[in-house]
Amino acid sequence: MSDTPVPPPRRRRWMLYAPLGLAGAAGAGFWVMLRGLQSGDYNPRGVPSVLIGRAPPAFSLPALEASGLPALSSTDLSGPFPGPVLVNFWASWCVPCIVEHPQLMRLKRDGIPVFGINYKDKLADAAAFLTRHGNPFTRLGCDEPGRVAIDWGVYGVPETYLIDRQGIIRWRYAGPLVPEVVDNDLRPLLRRYA
Amino acid sequence: MGRDGWRGEGSALPGTPPAKGLRSSGHLELVPGVAGILRHCGHSRARRHPAADFADEGHARGLRPLTETWHAALPEATRIDAAIPPRPTPSIGVQRPLGLWWGRFGGGKALSDVTAAAVVLLVLLLAALPALAAVGRPEDRLQDPALEARAEAIGRDLRCMVCQNQSIEDSDAELARDLRRLVRERVSAGDSDAKVVDFIHDRYGDFVLLRPPFNPVTALLWAMPLIAFGGGALVILARRRRTAAGIEPAPLTEAERKRLGELERGNGA
Numbered sequence: 449m450s451d452t453p454v455p456p457p458r459r460r461r462w463m464l465y466a467p468l469g470l471a472g473a474a475g476a477g478f479w480v481m482l483r484g485l486q487s488g489d490y491n492p493r494g495v496p497s498v499l500i501g502r503a504p505p506a507f508s509l510p511a512l513e514a515s516g517l518p519a520l521s522s523t524d525l526s527g528p529f530p531g532p533v534l535v536n537f538w539a540s541w542c543v544p545c546i547v548e549h550p551q552l553m554r555l556k557r558d559g560i561p562v563f564g565i566n567y568k569d570k571l572a573d574a575a576a577f578l579t580r581h582g583n584p585f586t587r588l589g590c591d592e593p594g595r596v597a598i599d600w601g602v603y604g605v606p607e608t609y610l611i612d613r614q615g616i617i618r619w620r621y622a623g624p625l626v627p628e629v630v631d632n633d634l635r636p637l638l639r640r641y642a
Numbered sequence: 643m644g645r646d647g648w649r650g651e652g653s654a655l656p657g658t659p660p661a662k663g664l665r666s667s668g669h670l671e672l673v674p675g676v677a678g679i680l681r682h683c684g685h686s687r688a689r690r691h692p693a694a695d696f697a698d699e700g701h702a703r704g705l706r707p708l709t710e711t712w713h714a715a716l717p718e719a720t721r722i723d724a725a726i727p728p729r730p731t732p733s734i735g736v737q738r739p740l741g742l743w744w745g746r747f748g749g750g751k752a753l754s755d756v757t758a759a760a761v762v763l764l765v766l767l768l769a770a771l772p773a774l775a776a777v778g779r780p781e782d783r784l785q786d787p788a789l790e791a792r793a794e795a796i797g798r799d800l801r802c803m804v805c806q807n808q809s810i811e812d813s814d815a816e817l818a819r820d821l822r823r824l825v826r827e828r829v830s831a832g833d834s835d836a837k838v839v840d841f842i843h844d845r846y847g848d849f850v851l852l853r854p855p856f857n858p859v860t861a862l863l864w865a866m867p868l869i870a871f872g873g874g875a876l877v878i879l880a881r882r883r884r885t886a887a888g889i890e891p892a893p894l895t896e897a898e899r900k901r902l903g904e905l906e907r908g909n910g911a
Contacts, residue, residue, distance in 0.1 A: 498846065
């Protein structure tokens with residue numbers, strides 16, 4: 449009674465390992481995704497801006513009288529600038545805007561011009577916000593109806609855009625500029641477009 | 643009643659210090675968690691508690707959900723993720739006057755309060771039916787039914803960028819409401835459907851289209867049904883061909899032949 453175990457044909461063995469390999473690849477992909485989520489490199493809700501590589505859309509916004517800052521329109525963003533500038537959409541009712549405010553103040557101290565667009569806010573509230581938290585803006589436009597924000601493709605506040613010296617939008621960040629984002633993403637870009 | 647509950651002079655959780663830093667805005671004092679995000683992305687056709695409207699002022703305008711990274715950066719007092727006060731249960735059926743009032747019309751004898759309340763509630767619900775069938779707020783709807791139908795059809799194919807899994811016709815977010823108005827404006831101005839969609843597409847990119855366009859990035863997505871069905875069909879075809887060809891079983895080895903002979907002999911005996 450000699451029954452030597454017959455090895456499965458080559459074809460069959462391949463079919464056995466293929467699903468294993470597939471599962472392994474999927475697992476590796478999932479791991480990379482999770483790592484990205486953890487480090488902030490990958491945002492599943494993130495949406496690329498269509499404005500990257502283009503000039504800002506044409507607009508003209510009134511000033512916030514109480515702030516004493518000049519108004520903002522697209523001609524102010526057309527360049528050429530001595531260095532890169534930032535455009536920041538914010539609102540006084542937006543808690544993440546409070547979170548990122550110290551970073552905007554820091555950028556202002558470093559000499560980076562930050563143009564503000566106040567989104568769907570009450571003028572008095574916006575002014576009170578600047579008095580309380582400080583004013584990082586060189587110019588400020590008030591977009592109470594939120595139409596200009598739609599033209600920019602803004603889908604929430606805060607959102608920050610980086611415009612290079614020639615007036616071309618190079619970067620958009622949807623969310624608060626926490627210190628990690630400023631140091632890891634924004635600073636290198638500011639150097640690159642300086 | 644809801645408003646004061648949500649405003650929560652300072653703090654909504656017992657033992658938490660007043661959130662002074664956030665009081666000045668008068669809009670949103672509490673930092674909402676995931677529950678808030680889900681609420682503002684609710685169905686626009688659903689009937690909502692007025693308190694929810696107030697709480698959504700911040701979310702619906704696009705307040706972003708808290709993430710681990712910057713959660714820690716918030717001032718201590720504002721870190722209240724689930725500070726939602728319990729809603730007081732409505733005290734329907736307890737008030738006497740309701741039954742008496744109903745009794746005047748009901749022929750002398752006052753109905754029980756609960757029955758009267760139930761009837762009133764039913765009437766109110768029936769009155770609310772048209773609102774359930776309509777989209778968004780009534781004042782935003784176009785007068786011309788044909789134009790409104792077009793606007794709704796366009797809006798159903800546009801994604802709400804805040805909720806990301808609803809169309810702007812279905813979403814209750816403020817940005818979705820603005821986009822609904824924008825679509826209606828363009829439609830009444832005489833733009834074609836394609837032009838209106840392009841207007842939004844130019845601003846928000848491919849992601850805003852609930853029917854993604856065919857391009858190199860979405861090629862795999864669109865080809866997936868073809869790949870799945872084609873692959874399945876190929877497998878079935880290959881199997882059929884193999885059975886049709888009638889593949890011969892492998893010839894017996896020497897050992898097997900010997901064993902077969904033994905068995906045959908054994909059976910024969």
